[in-house]
Amino acid sequence: MVLTQSGSLQLLLDLIGVFVFALSGGLVAVRKRLDILGVVILSGMAGLGGGVLRDLLIGQTPPVGVSDWRLMGVCVLAGLCAFTLHPEMSRIARLVRLLDAAGLALFCVAGSIKALAYGAGATTAIFVGVLTAIGGGLMRDVIVGQVPEVLRRELYVVPALLGSSLVVIAHETPYYTVPVLWGCVFVAFALRMIAVVLDLNAPQPLRTGDRS
Amino acid sequence: MVLTQSGSLQLLLDLIGVFVFALSGGLVAVRKRLDILGVVILSGMAGLGGGVLRDLLIGQTPPVGVSDWRLMGVCVLAGLCAFTLHPEMSRIARLVRLLDAAGLALFCVAGSIKALAYGAGATTAIFVGVLTAIGGGLMRDVIVGQVPEVLRRELYVVPALLGSSLVVIAHETPYYTVPVLWGCVFVAFALRMIAVVLDLNAPQPLRTGDRS
Amino acid sequence: MVLTQSGSLQLLLDLIGVFVFALSGGLVAVRKRLDILGVVILSGMAGLGGGVLRDLLIGQTPPVGVSDWRLMGVCVLAGLCAFTLHPEMSRIARLVRLLDAAGLALFCVAGSIKALAYGAGATTAIFVGVLTAIGGGLMRDVIVGQVPEVLRRELYVVPALLGSSLVVIAHETPYYTVPVLWGCVFVAFALRMIAVVLDLNAPQPLRTGDRS
Numbered sequence A, B, C: 001m002v003l004t005q006s007g008s009l010q011l012l013l014d015l016i017g018v019f020v021f022a023l024s025g026g027l028v029a030v031r032k033r034l035d036i037l038g039v040v041i042l043s044g045m046a047g048l049g050g051g052v053l054r055d056l057l058i059g060q061t062p063p064v065g066v067s068d069w070r071l072m073g074v075c076v077l078a079g080l081c082a083f084t085l086h087p088e089m090s091r092i093a094r095l096v097r098l099l100d101a102a103g104l105a106l107f108c109v110a111g112s113i114k115a116l117a118y119g120a121g122a123t124t125a126i127f128v129g130v131l132t133a134i135g136g137g138l139m140r141d142v143i144v145g146q147v148p149e150v151l152r153r154e155l156y157v158v159p160a161l162l163g164s165s166l167v168v169i170a171h172e173t174p175y176y177t178v179p180v181l182w183g184c185v186f187v188a189f190a191l192r193m194i195a196v197v198l199d200l201n202a203p204q205p206l207r208t209g210d211r212s
Helices: A008-031 A036-058 A069-117 A122-143 A157-171 A178-198 B008-031 B036-058 B069-117 B122-143 B157-171 B178-198 C008-031 C036-058 C069-117 C122-143 C157-171 C178-198
Strands: none
Touching: A008 A036, A008 A069, A008 A122, A036 A069, A036 A122, A036 B036, A036 B157, A036 C036, A069 A122, A069 A157, A069 A178, A069 B122, A122 A157, A122 B122, A122 C069, A122 C122, A157 A178, A157 C036, B008 B036, B008 B069, B008 B122, B036 B069, B036 B122, B036 C036, B036 C157, B069 B122, B069 B157, B069 B178, B069 C122, B122 B157, B122 C122, B157 B178, C008 C036, C008 C069, C008 C122, C036 C069, C036 C122, C069 C122, C069 C157, C069 C178, C122 C157, C157 C178
């Protein structure tokens, strides 16, 4: 609540998060040779999927992702950007990763805050926060039939888990304030960026059972 | 409401829509060599998926797709038809496309009407209507691991978007009446058939980023 | 209710069911070369997916799968087992199948009981029970991009359908008691084991339409 609805700065960051995830969906769609409508739809699923999942899990219907036209407008815009600018996109891959980390950090914190505001307990709030952050990327990849990147990439879930957990811990203390919540966003963002820069990966299973 | 619950003609058309989408699911399942139960289940997902998604989004639980045995019975019937008659199906492909267009038109309109009846705003009503129309096909394709046809086929989403938008516009005027709603169905149906007949496709991205 | 919340034996069996399904998710993830976090997440989806779907369909939010930390803890444990022990797993495949059959039987019955407790009609209760039993496996396979095994394996849906139907029939009689419900679990379990042992499969479509 505090973070997602209390001001125009928050709205701006919400829109940035949706935009960045939507852009990632649009780029995947372009690579899969979808037509322009497919690109826009996949942008929408990647950008809004996490939030829709969150709202279904906490029982807020209709989900904000299907009721706020600004969020959808941003997805359409991101889809059109991916469709028209995709040859340039590779040049700004670094920027996209930066923004993607920002989206991840913001969504896990905002998801947990919203779940707590709806009366969820600690476990639910953490789980819902993480799903908010990874849900859009999951849907994007499942729909085009590839194993979700969030299950394979360098530490992606851990920063979200950390951000959501810090929010829930803060909620149990007198320090559940806007600056502290921004701190949670920052910690998740920083951890994600460190993982990207150092190319940190979670360990993989030993190579023996490869009969896929 | 008006359209989906006010009479036996409406019920008949609802059942036709579900049957046609279920048939498409059954045929995909046959092509994927699923057994008879897999065929019936995929029929059910294709036929009922859009409506279940709609009801989850607007907060109507349990969704009508899992509570009305007639809708499920129709899906089982469609699955059995696909299973037993599939060699003949190729001959009636033209009929199936016609019925599919009818299903698309009916579902987008019925979805938006139901969302409005549950107090949804304009954006939600349009989005929910489109998802009702394309949701079953999306689930069908995602479950068997192919990129959803609705994201690739000649103009498929646009007729649904148009039908749902017309419903929402009508809702703002004094002309939110049964005949006008049938007009919305007709417009969506006509646009879809024009796209099929003329083989109209939405533009694709330029071929440069093919590194899938 | 009776079955899932009335005692520590029931809780134990609930946890076993979740553990077994989670283990199956973890093993699939290991085969797909996901990292340790991907393995744990896929374990969680396979173990909790059916219950989350059930709770969304009957309108209980947040779903117990995202609010009970014990269920999640069991999934994490199963994921770590799959990750570390997978070379031994092939030796205990027989045990896993046995437990999987137990999970299937328990989940279809528990799902239908919960749906009835939430006021669902007969059709809904059967459907929700079956989805509870097969939902986790469906999600597991869809996420890693393979055609769901539950749509292809030897009779998998039929035992669930039978178990759920027996629960609903019992609910209409004075014999809706704990021992009878355990009987339903046993019947579903027995039918599933017979299908496994005899390698019974549902019939497949004739091989003519293989143009996938």
